[in-house]
Each structure stands twice: as C-alpha cells, then as structure tokens.
Amino acid sequence: MNAPVFTPSRRNVLAGALILSFSLRALPSLAQDQDNAASKPPLPGSLKRAPMLDAWIRIDADGVITAFTGKCEIGQGIRTALMQVAAEELEVDPHAVHLITADTARTANEGFTSGSNSMKDSATAIRNAAAQVREILIGVAAERLGIAADQLHAQSGAVVGPDNRRIAYGDLVAGDVLHVTAQPVSKLKSPDALKMIGQSMPRVDIPGKVTGGIAYVHDLRLPGMVHARVVRPSSYDARLLSVDTSGIEKMPGVMKIVRDGSFLGVIAEREFQAIAAMHALTVAAKWDVATKLPDEGNIFGFIESLPAEEHVIADKHADSAPGTRTLEAVYHRPYQMHGSIGPSCAVASFDGDALTVWSHAQGMFPLRKGIAEMLHLPDEKVRCIHMEGAGCYGHNGADDAAADAALLACALPGRPVRVQWMREQEHQWEPYGPAMVSRARASLDIAGNIVDWEYEVRSNTHSTRPPGAGQFLAARHLEQPFKPGPPRPGEQPDGAGDRNSVPLYALPNVRVGYQFVPDMPLRVSALRGLGAYHNIFAIESFMDELAIAAGADPVEFRLRHMQEKRARKVIETAAQRFGWSSASMTEGSGRGFAFARYKNLGAYCAVALEVDVEHESGRVRLGRVVAAVDSGQAVNPNGIANQIQGGIVQSASWTLYESVRFNQTRILSQDWSTYPILRFGNVPESVDVHVVDAPGEPFLGTGEAAQGPAAAAIANAVTNATGTRIRHLPLSAARVKAAIGV
Amino acid sequence: MITLNVNGRSRDVDDAPNTPLLYVLRDTLELNGAKFGCGLGQCGACTVVVDGKPVFSCLTPIAILQGRKITTLEGLGTEDAPSPLQRAFIEEQAAQCGYCIPGMIMRAHALLTGNAAPTDAEIREHMNANLCRCGTHMRILQAIKRAARGMQAADARAPAQEVRP
Structure with missing residues (x-):
C-alpha cells in the first residue's frame, strides 16, 4: 500500500484562510423524520408545486388528451417515459397523449430539468394526476349512467360499464371537472396491472431525428x-x-x-x-x-489556498473494534467541460x-x-x-x-x-464542472472491517444558473452590468460539491466535511452529477484501497459493509453478470468494480469492467463493461439502459482524457483538438446494462447514476492491471505511463 | 448563381461562392439533417456524402460543388419510409440527444456503400472522425452492423427474385 500520507496541513490551510461559516447541515435521516412528522401527507412529486389537476392533464371535448410537464426533453428520453406514465393511468395508447414540455405560458414551473429528478418529480405528478383524472371521469360517468362507480372502468379513452355502455372521455369533461386540486393519495394501478409502464416503448423523438425533422x-x-x-x-x-x-x-x-x-x-x-x-x-x-488566472500547474494548491466555508455533512460515532491499520489518500479532479x-x-x-x-x-x-x-x-x-x-x-x-x-x-x-x-x-x-480535491482516511480492524471513516471534499459551487440576470455572460458585459449572485454551497440531502460525499456503506464512525470555496478562478456550474462524479471516484477508489489492504476481494469487501438490500442486489447482479473473479489476469490487464446510489436517494448502480493498459504508452483500453441499475419501478427499461450506457461511456471520456487547459490570461481549450474527448477508436468492447426492476417502488432518477461508479471502476481496473494507484484525474496515457515508471 | 445537385434534385442557390455547404443546406435549402458542430472538421456533425465520400459540409465551399452529387440525411429516407440505415438506428434506439446522429448516419452510409460487410474494427476506424457526447457509441456501432446485415440479406435475396418469371 503506497497511499500518500494524509495531509494534516488542511487545518493549517484553513487556519490561514478566512473561514466564513460553520454549520451542521440537515442530514438525510433528519430530513426524512421531518417529512414523516408532517400531519397531512404531501402531494406527490411536483403536484406540490402546481396542485391543480388540469395543470398536468387536460382533455378536450373532442377527446384529445394533453399532458403538461414543466421539465424538458434533453435527450434523456423523458418525453416518451412521461407519455407512457400518463397513458398507463388514463388507460389510453401512449401515442394518444399529446405532451407539452416546459413553456412559461403553458406548463407548471418545475424549476430546472436537472439532478435526475424528472421521473421523481414530473412523472410522479403526471401519474398521480392521470389516476385522479381517471377516477373523476369514472365518477361523472357513474352519475350519468346511474351505475355505481365500482362497476365502471376506464378503457381506451372511455368509461365502460358492465353492460358495455361506454362514454368517451371527451363527453365527460364538461364544466371544468378537471380544474380541481389534487388529493395527496391516488388510486394508482397496482404493479401487476401495469401495461405501459415497464415496456421498452421506442422513443417518440428518434424517427424525426434520424430523418431530418425539425428536432432542435x-x-x-x-x-x-x-x-x-x-x-x-x-x-x-x-x-x-x-x-x-x-x-x-x-x-x-x-x-x-x-x-x-x-x-x-x-x-x-x-x-x-x-x-x-x-x-x-x-x-x-x-x-x-x-483577467489573471491561476497557474494551471498549481491549480490544486491555489484552490487549497482560497478561503473556505466548513460544513459538516455527517458526523456519527458508535462503539467499534479498535483500528489496527489506517489508510489515507488524496484525490483530484480537474476542471472538465x-x-x-x-x-x-x-x-x-x-x-x-x-x-x-x-x-x-x-x-x-x-x-x-x-x-x-x-x-x-x-x-x-x-x-x-x-x-x-x-x-x-x-x-x-x-x-x-x-x-x-x-x-x-x-x-x-x-x-x-x-x-x-x-x-x-x-x-x-461555458461554465465548467469545478476542479475538486478530497482527502480520505479510514481504519481497518484486525478482521479487515472498516471501523472509522473520515472524508473531506473541497470544491467551488456547482450551480451558477439563473434566475439572477448576473448569471448571464451578456448581462455582465453590458455598459450597466449585472453582477453574479453570491455562489452557494448547495443543500443536503441532494448536495452539490458534497453530493455523494457520505458513503452508503454501514460504517460505525463516519465524519464527512465539505470545504466550500466561494472564489471561482474559472467560470463553473452544474456538470452532470455535480460533485458525485468526483466523490464516488474517490470513495470507491478508497474502498478498493481498503479491500486490498484487508486482503479481501473488492466485491466481497463492499458487500461486507453494505446492509441496504437493493444496493446488495445491484452489486451482486453486476458481479454475477460480469463473471467477477479475483483471479489474476494476464499482465497489463485488470478488472475494476464500483458502486453508488446516486445522491444516496436516486438510482443504485454498480459497474464492473476490464481494461488493458498498454505498457509502452500508458494508454488505457476498455474491454467488457457490465452494469446493473435499480431505478425503482422501471418505466422504460431500454431508456434506462440507454442512459446508463451513455453515462458510462461519457464518464470514460472524462476519466481517461479530459482536463480544461488554461494559461494566466485565457482558456486554452478552444476546440476538440485542444480538449480531446473519447472517439470511436477507444470505446469499450461492449457495455451491457441489466435493469433490476423494483415493481411498486417510487421512480428514481437515472441520468446521473453511472458516471461516478464508471470512473472508479476504471481507476480500480487500472490499479489491478498495473499495481499502481492513480488518484488524479484524468487517467491520461501520460499520467499512467509516469505512474508505472516506463 | 450556383447550381447544386442535392439528393438528386438540381438546386440553384444565390449564396456567395465561399459559403460552406452546411449553411446553404440548412438556411437556403431548409434541410435540417446536417448540423453545425465545430466549423473545423473535428466533430463530423455536419457530415454529408459528396460523390460517395463523407465530407465535412462546414468546411466545403459551394464553389467547388457544382456538378457533384450531394446526398444529405434527407436523401436517404423519410420518417414514413426510412432507409435501412435509418431504420437500424430506430430499431437499436441509437440516439440520446441525437444531434450527432445525422452525421453518424451519413458517414456510415458512405462506408456501407463501398463495403457492405465491414468488420468491427473497420467500422470503428471509419467512424473515428465523428464525435458523440452522450455516449451512444455502442448503439451507433450496433445500428451500423444491423444495417449491414440487413443489406447483405437483401443482396442475398436479390438474385433469387431476378430469376422469377
């Protein structure tokens, strides 16, 4: 084990810098308790923001069904999934649902389409609204037909009675019957009655995109x-x-x-x-x-020298066996675009x-x-x-x-x-994903179990989005300029720079700190996954370092410390489908494994993969990749697989190649030659995704679930192949070559 | 006035001769397929086929295209009647945002026109000029292979059909 020595100088650095504030932010468990304590159940998903049913579902007299979402289609396939969800509860064909996406004149305000929240927020709202609309229509039909509502059912855009009498939805919607406030509890279809949810319905936008339609x-x-x-x-x-x-x-x-x-x-x-x-x-x-930019060669030293706010993200202590061996490591992630x-x-x-x-x-x-x-x-x-x-x-x-x-x-x-x-x-x-640095320290007991865990992550803000006019470049450049608003650290439980900084593993002693650095030498904002990409890279690399120190198989070591059932199933599925083994591979080849639950409240994702490291050049080649994902009740399994495959390949590009270059006056990464990304010549041999369905469970966001685990799995495989641990992203050929000392 | 042959049709355009083909396709002829990605020939989002070869339309001035056969995404098929390659992309669900896909299809079209049975390595090498940022690469490769298989099967059937009375 050749982990660098944990640098206690962090405290020195902080002592030399202005510490703006100290706070113990709400921990996930506290937030949940508060939710449970609420007297009236909250409205589901984004119904909380827009409680009128007809903000989500409208039916015209001619029977045309329109669903409204305040979220945007950004290539993640949300349009198709939302049509499936609305159609399911309304008992119509998904193609019969006309979907309107974010428009300030027409849809609910659902904030940003970010954080893998669209299924959790918008699909939940639309599903519940659609179910309530269906029940309202059945109620109207019951009155009109003089038949008890429980004798009626919805079918193909109509309410149908026992004698096959039917009234089309369009004939039931007179008088604003849908302009009512949503109820907290909906009569959702049971998991075994679902017909559209769970189907890999082809995306509705792809035919137009591949034939030259107006798509963008x-x-x-x-x-x-x-x-x-x-x-x-x-x-x-x-x-x-x-x-x-x-x-x-x-x-x-x-x-x-x-x-x-x-x-x-x-x-x-x-x-x-x-x-x-x-x-x-x-x-x-x-x-x-x-502009005076810091020296790129010393960017992490510069970031360490900036003032930071200290936030305690987790701090829990329990009796445990004494630690007999302590490991420490530092991880770096550059600016990435x-x-x-x-x-x-x-x-x-x-x-x-x-x-x-x-x-x-x-x-x-x-x-x-x-x-x-x-x-x-x-x-x-x-x-x-x-x-x-x-x-x-x-x-x-x-x-x-x-x-x-x-x-x-x-x-x-x-x-x-x-x-x-x-x-x-x-x-x-563009505002880049911020450079980040983190330090991990943990002790193993005599049996090879983790008994204490400390982690500190230092980062800029991960959101400089509007609404403030000062967030726009143009507004800053006007004769009467607008100033950007103060940078914010983000809030738990989602977190920002501290997203996924708390390991999901069951560990007796955990302390996690977030050093939030307000000063931004480079323009930064939200890049897919925010801090989760770096934190999972660091935590899951460190888990492997601890497994190696404990003489344990990395998968077994993770399972040993994991109690959440769904997490275990995802880890086991990925390992089994990959054919995981600790047996050594041929020289220059290695396997890597990593797992995370995005934000500790989104989708569960595990990635197993193999790499070959070319000894002469340090070039990393990706072989087979296998992932398992639990996104809750899977609405469109192929869509989930598409997102996870994409997340893995995109993360491979970040992890192996990407770092924004700059000198002391300007950004030097100006095009694809000065900021190279993954090309076809370097894509993995294969990427297989196994969707672990969880019928009846809430929808969980998927779009950002894979990036962190993919990065750590690559890093772990490179270590497995070379015997050398690289903790500094990207794992470029030059860096790998230097590390293996060719 | 310059006359261009686009998707089998003769089109007179009054853009300046140094105008790259991309802007003429998009703005003058109102074809959406070719996309602006970099203007530098580094990403392939603007790829069209000229005389059977993949070309960066963002770098190619219309002055040198008179009398040459230009094929864009729209020249392959339509939403109602997609070409085998377009259909393969739909069947493999080979798109996320989809912005790079027209260029991918056109580059792959040029490959399959000259080589109906490319190997995996040949496909990867040929497609190396085009960038995708969503990470849809594996599905794009699958779609190209699916289209190649379909075209081979169609070719295999063709002689049998010819001998029928």
Missing part, C-alpha cells in the same frame, strides 16, 4: 428570421476599449451591429454573413486584457412590447426571470419556450445564448433573431 431549436425557422453572432471578450474580464465598425457595417447582409458596453453582436440576413461579420469584428475589437456537440443556440422575437425566447436551457422559468430582469421587463412580458438542443449535461452555454438572443432581438424589433455560438465560444465560455 437550432432547426427553428421563423418567418423573417435573421441570424446573429456575438463577439466575446478575449478573456473572462476583458473590457471592450474600442471597435471600428465602419467597414463591417457595409459587409454583405449586415443589418445591425449591437454594442452595449463590452457586449458586442452582429445581425445579418444570412447565417454565414453573420459569421463573416463576427470574424471582422473580432479583428477590429480592442480589449484590455484584465460539458462539451455539447452542438454549440448553444437560441431564437428570440420582440414585437416592441413582449419578448418570446426559444431555448434549450434546462429551466424556462428561471431563464424568464433572468431575462426579464436583464431587460427591465415585467416577467409576464417574457415567454420562454423549451426546444431541444444538443445534449447539455448540465448548465452549458444555453442560458447565455438565450440572453444573447434576447438582447439582439430587442435591438431589432419585429424580426426573430437566431443566435448560435461558435465552437470556440462554447469551449471557452
């Missing part, structure tokens, strides 16, 4: 629409000193150059004309380059009075609030409508592009303005 906001073409581009400063805080636009105004197609402080944009008749003018403006603009394949895009249209914005941002209501503030308009004069974009994986440039489009549209009333960012702008200006 990028594809939106409105009558009279024009194209715009923005010119961003040369570095984060650079100010625009001057720009000579005289020649550029005369370039073909150029309609308007918009300057407000350091915000600079150009509107043209055609897209490539806008790009040509943008290039000319980029050359003409003179900036004062003010969302790297959407399609740069951010938005369309906005201002009629002189009200503004409409089409955007692929994850929260239409927060976006509206921010844009209204930026433009000094009342909220009701701004409508934000979600349209899909390229996968975002969190807070990328989407909100900023929407703000750009809003500003430019207001400069040219009456003409819809489409803005798309260039690749270089997306790479340099």
